Amino acid sequence: MHTDLTQKDLKYIWHPFTQMKDYETDAPPLIIDRGEGIYIWDIDGNKYIDGISSWWVNTLGHCHPRLNAALKRQIDKIEHVLLAGFSHVPVIELAEKLIQITPPELAKVFYSDNGSTAVEVALKMAYQYWQQSNQPQKTKFIALKNSYHGDTLGSVSVGGIDVYHKLYKPLLFDIYQAEMPYPDSIETILKEHHKEIAGLIVEPLVQAAAGMLMYPTEYLTQFRKLCDKYDVLLIDDEVAMGFGRTGQMFAFEHAGIVPDIICLAKGLTAGYLPLAVTITTEQIYQAFYDDYDKFKTFFHGHSFTGNPLAASVAVENLKIFEEEKIIESLQSKIQCLKKNLEKFRNLDYVEDIRHIGMIGAVEFKENIGKNIYKEALKRGAVLRPLGKVVYFMPPYVITEEEIDRLTDIAVDAIKAALG
Numbered sequence: 001m002h003t004d005l006t007q008k009d010l011k012y013i014w015h016p017f018t019q020m021k022d023y024e025t026d027a028p029p030l031i032i033d034r035g036e037g038i039y040i041w042d043i044d045g046n047k048y049i050d051g052i053s054s055w056w057v058n059t060l061g062h063c064h065p066r067l068n069a070a071l072k073r074q075i076d077k078i079e080h081v082l083l084a085g086f087s088h089v090p091v092i093e094l095a096e097k098l099i100q101i102t103p104p105e106l107a108k109v110f111y112s113d114n115g116s117t118a119v120e121v122a123l124k125m126a127y128q129y130w131q132q133s134n135q136p137q138k139t140k141f142i143a144l145k146n147s148y149h150g151d152t153l154g155s156v157s158v159g160g161i162d163v164y165h166k167l168y169k170p171l172l173f174d175i176y177q178a179e180m181p182y183p184d185s186i187e188t189i190l191k192e193h194h195k196e197i198a199g200l201i202v203e204p205l206v207q208a209a210a211g212m213l214m215y216p217t218e219y220l221t222q223f224r225k226l227c228d229k230y231d232v233l234l235i236d237d238e239v240a241m242g243f244g245r246t247g248q249m250f251a252f253e254h255a256g257i258v259p260d261i262i263c264l265a266k267g268l269t270a271g272y273l274p275l276a277v278t279i280t281t282e283q284i285y286q287a288f289y290d291d292y293d294k295f296k297t298f299f300h301g302h303s304f305t306g307n308p309l310a311a312s313v314a315v316e317n318l319k320i321f322e323e324e325k326i327i328e329s330l331q332s333k334i335q336c337l338k339k340n341l342e343k344f345r346n347l348d349y350v351e352d353i354r355h356i357g358m359i360g361a362v363e364f365k366e367n368i369g370k371n372i373y374k375e376a377l378k379r380g381a382v383l384r385p386l387g388k389v390v391y392f393m394p395p396y397v398i399t400e401e402e403i404d405r406l407t408d409i410a411v412d413a414i415k416a417a418l419g
């Protein structure tokens with residue numbers, strides 16, 4: 001036990017999404033030293049399965065040799081350069097690849113540096129699009145109850161999880177919030193207010209942070225139809241689901257629809273480095289394209305927008321997806337995960353079991369998540385329940401045997417936690 005490091009951590013760091021009093025009193029912090037594939041090791045040499053892909057970012061495993069090599073190659077060329085008026089090879093290659101793997105209607109890539117900023121960009125872009133398209137009254141957004149789009153104030157404004165978002169209400173802009181069943185509720189709102197609505201923003205198929213809540217694919221199809229009918233932009237926040245998590249490259253593919261704007265981050269760099277994109281159509285892009293003195297420029301950009309190191313890893317990530325047929329290779333693992341979820345069916349207090357792609361979730365009747373987290377760590381797995389929901393979201397390089405093992409650990413941890 002490295003008590004000196006533990007003490008310094010407690011003394012100097014304020015951890016995200018963490019009640020620091022619990023952190024201090026519950027268990028010593030897990031100080032990670034290294035990772036390989038689905039495993040991470042702490043500084044005492046204990047090994048854990050990363051059952052949640054390090055906050056849903058890691059797709060191809062930790063310390064992937066090809067991704068490491070891409071990063072090393074790039075660092076000796078240029079570590080960072082601004083993207084306003086400048087460009088560099090990795091962002092160009094990446095933008096081309098992204099446009100190739102998304103539907104033809106999506107034509108332009110706007111870079112930023114994390115999921116929340118990708119959403120901020122989408123909201124500002126949608127709003128400004130209408131300002132510059134002779135419909136300046138279209139200033140409002142519809143978002144879904146239970147949605148989570150990030151932690152900056154714009155993305156919190158379109159959030160719908162009281163525990164994370166309610167406190168900030170006085171700081172936020174007003175939105176219309178749709179309730180279940182979402183398509184009916186959205187139509188009711190649109191019928192009355194469509195003239196003032198700029199966009200509908202959704203997490204596709206899975207409302208992840210709310211506890212891996214899932215809604216039918218048909219809803220996505222309906223969202224597209226309603227947006228077309230009432231002349232509203234569909235913003236698809238694929239930050240958590242993009243790059244294979246649902247078993248397709250992007251979740252919107254399940255419904256065969258094309259959003260007007262998509263937000264990507266997390267898995268874009270296979271979980272290596274902060275990078276995000278907001279991809280949109282030629283039509284939206286054209287509404288900003290004019291002489292400078294018309295002031296239609298999109299005045300948005302972050303210091304580290306389109307960082308070359310991150311972009312070079314993202315390019316390599318997409319090459320691996322293509323060359324190693326990652327999406328195809330997931331299909332048997334998806335079935336294996338689905339089968340393994342049956343282990344939880346007869347445990348006490350289980351309320352619901354949900355599954356799509358490489359996500360499995362077990363919802364309990366009571367909030368027993370904290371104990372399960374601790375018991376799973378003792379048994380060599382990182383699970384970080386969301387309230388009543390224990391979920392699995394492993395890196396895609398997990399084998400079927402390792403899925404068996406991860407879910408076995410979870411069963412034991414749950415039994416121990418329930419006492």
Ligand SMILES: Cc1ncc(COP(=O)(O)O)c(C=O)c1O
Pocket residue numbers: 114115116117119148149150151203208209237238239240241265266
């Ligand atoms: C759907 C969705 N959108 C946006 C975000 C925010 O991304 P970031 O944490 O990179 O800001 C998240 C993060 O979990 C997310 O799940």
